[in-house]
Amino acid sequence: MLQQLLDYSVLPLILFGITAIQALGLQLILGGAGLLSLGHAAFYAVGGYSAAAFTVYAAPAIGLTQPFFVMLAALAVGALSAMIAGFLVAVPCLRLQGDYLAMATLGFAEILGTALKNIDAVGGTRGFSGIPKLSSLVWVFVVLGLVWLMIARLQKTGLGMAIQATRDDEIAARSLGINTYASKLSAFVVGSSIAGLAGALYVHALQFISPDEADFSRSVIIVLAVVIGGMTSLFGSVLGALILVAVPEILRFAPDAIREQRMIYFALIVIFVMLFSPKGLQSLLVKVLPRRGQSSGRSASAGGQA
Amino acid sequence: MFELLQYIADGLAVGSVYALIALGYSMVFGVLQLVNFAHGELFMIGAYFVMYAISLGLPWPAALVAGMCFVGFFAVIMERLCYKPLRGAGKLAPLITAVGLSLLLQNLVQATIGPNPQSYPAKLPDGILSKLFGWMQKDPNTFTLPQLPEGLFDYGDLVIRHRDVLIFFVAVGVTAGLELFLRKSRPGRGIRALALQPNAARLVGVPFNFTISLTFFIGAALAVAAGLLQGMADNQVTPFMGISSGLKAFAAAVLGGIGVIPGALVGGLVLGIAERLLVGYDLSTFKDGAAFFILIVVLLLRPQGLLGKARMVKV
Amino acid sequence: MNQPQTQQESEKVLLRAENLTIRFGGLVAVQSFSLSVPAGRIVGLIGPNGAGKTTVFNLVTGVYNPDEGKVYLGESELTGRGAHVISRAGVARTFQNIRLFSGLTVLENVVAAQSWQRRGTSLASLLGLPSVSSAEAELRRRASEILSFVGLSEFAGWESTSLPYGLQRKLEIARALMTQPKVLLLDEPAAGMNPTEKVELAALVREIAGRFGIGILLIEHDMKFVMNLCSQITVLDHGEVISVGSPAAVQKDPKVIEAYLGAETPDSGTAAEGGR
Numbered sequence: 001m002l003q004q005l006l007d008y009s010v011l012p013l014i015l016f017g018i019t020a021i022q023a024l025g026l027q028l029i030l031g032g033a034g035l036l037s038l039g040h041a042a043f044y045a046v047g048g049y050s051a052a053a054f055t056v057y058a059a060p061a062i063g064l065t066q067p068f069f070v071m072l073a074a075l076a077v078g079a080l081s082a083m084i085a086g087f088l089v090a091v092p093c094l095r096l097q098g099d100y101l102a103m104a105t106l107g108f109a110e111i112l113g114t115a116l117k118n119i120d121a122v123g124g125t126r127g128f129s130g131i132p133k134l135s136s137l138v139w140v141f142v143v144l145g146l147v148w149l150m151i152a153r154l155q156k157t158g159l160g161m162a163i164q165a166t167r168d169d170e171i172a173a174r175s176l177g178i179n180t181y182a183s184k185l186s187a188f189v190v191g192s193s194i195a196g197l198a199g200a201l202y203v204h205a206l207q208f209i210s211p212d213e214a215d216f217s218r219s220v221i222i223v224l225a226v227v228i229g230g231m232t233s234l235f236g237s238v239l240g241a242l243i244l245v246a247v248p249e250i251l252r253f254a255p256d257a258i259r260e261q262r263m264i265y266f267a268l269i270v271i272f273v274m275l276f277s278p279k280g281l282q283s284l285l286v287k288v289l290p291r292r293g294q295s296s297g298r299s300a301s302a303g304g305q306a
Numbered sequence: 307m308f309e310l311l312q313y314i315a316d317g318l319a320v321g322s323v324y325a326l327i328a329l330g331y332s333m334v335f336g337v338l339q340l341v342n343f344a345h346g347e348l349f350m351i352g353a354y355f356v357m358y359a360i361s362l363g364l365p366w367p368a369a370l371v372a373g374m375c376f377v378g379f380f381a382v383i384m385e386r387l388c389y390k391p392l393r394g395a396g397k398l399a400p401l402i403t404a405v406g407l408s409l410l411l412q413n414l415v416q417a418t419i420g421p422n423p424q425s426y427p428a429k430l431p432d433g434i435l436s437k438l439f440g441w442m443q444k445d446p447n448t449f450t451l452p453q454l455p456e457g458l459f460d461y462g463d464l465v466i467r468h469r470d471v472l473i474f475f476v477a478v479g480v481t482a483g484l485e486l487f488l489r490k491s492r493p494g495r496g497i498r499a500l501a502l503q504p505n506a507a508r509l510v511g512v513p514f515n516f517t518i519s520l521t522f523f524i525g526a527a528l529a530v531a532a533g534l535l536q537g538m539a540d541n542q543v544t545p546f547m548g549i550s551s552g553l554k555a556f557a558a559a560v561l562g563g564i565g566v567i568p569g570a571l572v573g574g575l576v577l578g579i580a581e582r583l584l585v586g587y588d589l590s591t592f593k594d595g596a597a598f599f600i601l602i603v604v605l606l607l608r609p610q611g612l613l614g615k616a617r618m619v620k621v
Numbered sequence: 622m623n624q625p626q627t628q629q630e631s632e633k634v635l636l637r638a639e640n641l642t643i644r645f646g647g648l649v650a651v652q653s654f655s656l657s658v659p660a661g662r663i664v665g666l667i668g669p670n671g672a673g674k675t676t677v678f679n680l681v682t683g684v685y686n687p688d689e690g691k692v693y694l695g696e697s698e699l700t701g702r703g704a705h706v707i708s709r710a711g712v713a714r715t716f717q718n719i720r721l722f723s724g725l726t727v728l729e730n731v732v733a734a735q736s737w738q739r740r741g742t743s744l745a746s747l748l749g750l751p752s753v754s755s756a757e758a759e760l761r762r763r764a765s766e767i768l769s770f771v772g773l774s775e776f777a778g779w780e781s782t783s784l785p786y787g788l789q790r791k792l793e794i795a796r797a798l799m800t801q802p803k804v805l806l807l808d809e810p811a812a813g814m815n816p817t818e819k820v821e822l823a824a825l826v827r828e829i830a831g832r833f834g835i836g837i838l839l840i841e842h843d844m845k846f847v848m849n850l851c852s853q854i855t856v857l858d859h860g861e862v863i864s865v866g867s868p869a870a871v872q873k874d875p876k877v878i879e880a881y882l883g884a885e886t887p888d889s890g891t892a893a894e895g896g897r
Contacts, residue, residue: 030398034398036398036401036402038405092602092606093602093605093606095606096605096606096609099335099339099340099341099397099401100560100605100609102341102401103341103553103556103557103560103601103605104601104602104605106553106598107557107597107598107599107601107602108598108602110553110595110598111595111598111599111602114595115595156757157757158732158735158736158756158757158760159736161725161729161732161733161736162733162736164722164724164725164729164733165722165725165730165733165734165736167724168721168722168723168724168725169720169721169722169723171684171704171716171720172716172720172721172722173705173722173733174683174684174703174704174705174708175682175684175704175705175708175713175714175716176705176708176713176733176734176735176796176797176799176800177705177708177709177734177735177800178705178733178734178736179703179705180705216549220405220409223402223405227402232724260417261413261417263409263412263413264410264413264414264417266409267406267407267409267410267413268406268410270402270403270405270406270409271388271403271406271407271410274392274399274400274402274403274406275388275391275392275403278395278399
């Protein structure tokens, strides 16, 4: 019984972990740097495809067979290839402002999807299958934990400050010596490479990837995860990923009519979050749960003085 | 040689539909600096509305006007409820809201009507719509589809359908009419004033909220016209038709110079012709990527578009 | 606190603008503007609203590129360099419409100002290497010092935008000081402050100039504030310099009095603000 429950929950948990990693990468770009990328899934797909191609073609060729090291190398390949793709997209696109940037990233993702469909070595429109199963729940959650720690750490460094300053006020940031282009570029490239990690984990867990993973709708799902949970916090992004993966699972037992409409609920939540609680659901949670030390002290003093 | 001319002629018709949608993007962006991501969905809803109205027996001009009013007011309400509260909240919040709206509308239509393409004569889906309007439903066997003109101009190797000529002139006429409206009429000048100098426009008495609503209304009405043309030309309407046409129309608006009315027409036509050329020369797998490729090249080389002017940043 | 210029080099000219001109469309916003700011001196830039004062700041700090003319800091030319390059060279500024980083705390606002100087590459800071940590501890220490210098220590953990208006202006100054400037441009620093705050601010500005030898260029509408503080004043009207000289000389200049149309003398500060 317990074993059954475990088996049943492994796949949703893996999907949750992978969505959470994707969301953390986008959180750095969207919440951290304030750039709306509508092509995040494309970098995820680049990472997934490259990692899969590495495991299937390159690893045997260079004699790497030990599964642990193959997976490790595949992760590196995934992150690096997505990082390069992110760099190539970002260098021209980051010269654009807000809405134009969103459209340009979307456009690049569509072009990339079109390209993947036309590459026969990785299966074309049929997708890339026959990838060895090297990743597991443990891999996914270890990577998720490391990524979380890394971004949390990054936010407190000079680079993190520069990224957030650029997000809040670009003109002021430049007047203080911050190279705003470089900060946006760093956020975008690091965020993309994190998406690549998620892609590498995905292909080695599900042993398959298709060009649909680069789709606009996949990118929108990641945006939803980040926005629903709360753009400005890492916890919010993971929470958002949890909601996006858990709700369909819970609705599995609900009538079809309700289950199939989940995108409607997600879309409604996004609109309501933007209108009424721009900091996302995590801010509601924070309000409900007892406050932790410093933050409550700070707000108390703020209330007293203002 | 005739081949090339043929592709251009075909492309003009496709591009005209893009242009009609692009006008809405362009106007809204001109006034609010917002990409109304849900604009493609207005086009889709318009196409459905008009198709059902015609299938229920309304003459097509009446169906078109009814659709324009319905979708127009829908867009106005959408703006009031979802965009207006976010004015002054930065650029990111309205943009994300717009993406959310787009998603919501696609899925709402899919939920009520179903994911499959509909064609003339369309039967109302079971459920609330047929309960409300079922009595109007006619026997499909007696239904005659109001056709776009089917004739051809035949010049030997070059064949041009009447329908394409009609679509092209509708687009040109609408663009010219819109430009005239914006330059000569009082509310039209209000829209232009708001786009140029929002604060100054308010000071001299341009009714701010009314003018924005008007902008959304006109944009939506034009999208409905595009929806009718597209629906009749392809005889097919789907819940997701707004995504690709919407995105391409946005690309067209940017290409021509967003906020510039004739720019939308030029951008739409260029894009339509480019697409047809790719299909004609056996590169149709790259057709969907082409719009974005052009979009990105234009954004990088000439962000203000073909007919646009660069703007100054204020500190 | 780090002191970029410890010894008194008061007569050394730091910032020099020569014949700056910029046009927006057909409008000449600033015409042949020249000015110099010596180390340790406070120079005033006044004029009716819309005279082009903030545009001058934008030209000097690289937000706009001048159509004609040049900007020098010491011997090096800054014209046409990026805003962040000019800032790194030693020109800092505050903004008329306060531009704080709303997502960061008061302390972080100041730390962010020096974030680009943090040692180590992005990779090192991603991995959280020890060298990065110590460099950052040092940055925080300096930021705290500057906060206490301007009197904002107790607010270090606050959200920056929850500060009262007057303190937000001080925070902008603190942030600018963190970049270790040679020249500091203050755009209406006393706007919205009450008389007590203005007195404190004047003392602070004097100390910045006197103790650290920083040259200060000041835009301000409060004439009493400007006249008491500045050793030299440039008056701008319709984008052109109409008068340069000591506070006393400028006040007597008929051209200046005429420029402040409706005001009897430039002394009655607020009239200038209401004038246009």
